[in-house]
Amino acid sequence: MDTAEIFVTLGGLGLAAFVIWYFFFSARQTAAAASTAGGVQQVAITVKGGYSPEVIEVERGQPVQLSFYRAEENSCSEELLLPDFSIRRELPAFRTTLIELLPQRAGEFEFTCGMGMLRGRLIVK
Structure with a gap:
């Protein structure tokens, strides 16, 4: 040579x-949901080449x-x-789409784009 x-x-x-x-060892951006006065946990997620934040704790x-x-x-x-919440939604470009759910059990639940290339995690404590 x-x-x-x-x-x-x-x-x-x-x-x-x-x-x-x-892809396997770098730190991922994590966000804990902010609770409103009514007890609803809210998180804003930006979709641009991935999900930001990528990991959400509720x-x-x-x-x-x-x-x-x-x-x-x-x-x-x-x-x-x-898939764990039976949710499939279209996300229109340059608009906000609200997804509402009620997590009944603790665990880690993955969310993805339709092609499975963009990935995020919902951690229920």
């Missing part, structure tokens, strides 16, 4: 390590309102799936 091949190989290994770290047995603002026109993000 000559010097150029060594640099290309090391660069490829470095990029692969970065991708693995980013309390079991209290109503939850998730406000998804889709700040893009990417076709991947036009649908939201919360």
